[in-house]
Amino acid sequence: MEVVVKDLAYTYNHNAPPVQALDQLNLRVQSGEFVAIIGSNGCGKSTLLRLFANLLQPTRGAISLGGLPPAQMAANRRVVWMAQNPALLPWYTARQNILLAQRFARTPPEKNVSADELLSLVGLGEFSSAYPHAFSGGMQQRLSLARALAMNADLWLMDEPFAALDELTRERLTIQLSEIWQRRRPTVLWVTHSIPEAVRLADRVLVMTPRPGRFYGEVRISLPRPREDTTLEFQTYVRKLKQMLVSGGETG
Amino acid sequence: MKPISSQSTLPTFVILASIFTGWEALVRLRGIPPYLLPAPTHILRTIFANLSLYGQSTLITLGESLSGLILGVIAGTGAALLLSLWPRLERGVMTVAILVKSTPMVAIAPLLTIWLGFGVLPKVIITALLTFFPVLVNVISGLQHADPALLDLFSSWRASRWEVFRFVRLPSTLPYLFAALKISAPLSLIAAVVAEWTGASGGLGHVMWLAYSNLNLPFLFGAVFILGLAGVAFYITLTWAERRFVFWQEIEA
Secondary structure, eight states: OOEEEEEEEEEEOSSSSOEEEEEEEEEEEOTTOEEEEEOOTTSSHHHHHHHHTTSSOOSEEEEEETTBOHHHHHHTTOEEEEOSSOOOOTTSOHHHHHHHHHHHHTOOGGGOOOHHHHHHHTTOGGGTTSOGGGSOHHHHHHHHHHHHHHTOOSEEEEESTTTTSOHHHHHHHHHHHHHHHHHHOOEEEEEOSOHHHHHHHOSEEEEEOSSSBOEEEEEEOOOOSSOOTTSHHHHHHHHHHHHHHHHHHHHO | OOOOOHHHHHHHHHHHHHHHHHHHHHHHHHTOOTTTOOOHHHHHHHHHHTHHHHHHHHHHHHHHHHHHHHHHHHHHHHHHHHHHHOGGGHHHHHHHHHHHHHSOHHHHHHHHHHHHOSSSHHHHHHHHHHHHHHHHHHHHHHHHTOOHHHHHHHHHTTOOHHHHIIIIIHHHHHHHHHHHHHHHHHHHHHHHHHHHHTSOSSSHHHHHHHHHHTTOHHHHHHHHHHHHHHHHHHHHHHHHHHHHHSTTSOOOO
16 A cells, blocks of 8 residues: 655644644655654654554645545555554453454455464464453563454554564564565554664665654665674664664754 | 452451450450440340341341442443433533432431332432442543543544444443442442331331330341441452452452
């Protein structure tokens, strides 16, 4: 699903004084492209995803998802949004949480990946009938990821989905997710604070300025997958992005 | 969610045992007459000697308070749901609810007895009125305090209002409902007993009133003991049910 954003602005008006989160933001993402977004805290990354997920309405500018406005896309159930907060239903088991998502996704049953398969994928296979309140923060986030995958959407809006995970789990999931993405080829917008994670996953990494956020730089990652973070090229990309992030913080 | 262990029941038992032993010793050593303060053993003997009367009265009073409680919960929850559907009604309903809450039930009880007689009905109504308000307030609060992260998620799923209600808001009210029940359950016993004082053909309150008029303190204390036990039983049942149905929340006992 192609994503086009023109001159987008968003201002939080319920604060006094109003907070301008995004301004003059332009973006074009090709169908099937994996785009990572990095930027300092509070630069509006989450706001941007919320606008795409139709949870917020732009103050100015327009968003087109596959040629349609976000509201229409959300109604078609072709977009999945995964927040930083795992947002699990505490009164449902891990399995029920996933089944509920599939019920809302309205994919034909034969196209659905089974809940148990998704749970084993994120390493929760033996916890399918456990309740989320018994899970650690990392486990909750993995369940939330499995639920997002269950939606079988064409556009994935991922807001720091791996933030609460330890380094090893993060790496393992990054590899698995990369494989899933290559198989299904959804369009992905992946917000993260981890530069290596962005380099490992994305076709393109966008760097955002501090508030009001907009994109001021991008790096195309042309490394074959799977990517080894020990290679020299990988490290060069990481260094380059780090420099951009630092200089963006100063000029922004 | 740990079960009630022998560790936690032991101190309770020791404290209760020492209170009753001290009481018994005080009455016996000082030779206090039973018309001032009967010994616990005397009270227990009175209860066992009049087991059928006490049993019958307990059934009546428990029946009244339970029916009132259930009625109050249904009415309170219903009103809360109605208000969440039509927020414009909130002002009117809340005014009535606060009026009901602020009027002392003791003041209404004699009126209802005069209008409705010595039967069970006025007691049930009083109990329901008393239960109604905490349930209404808490269920409204539960409906409004659904986890914003879940509301966002359902909004991103484009869930209908009914779906949000069914999957998020309704389950979110359960902990609040139990909090209300913990307040209401003891109140419901008080309400039933007080209503019986204003005139009744049976029940523990009626027994108390008769015993009081005859200054039969062992008999009066028997009813007090049973009411205390009933209150504890209510509380234990509720705590158990809360653990069972609101299993996802840490509950402090």
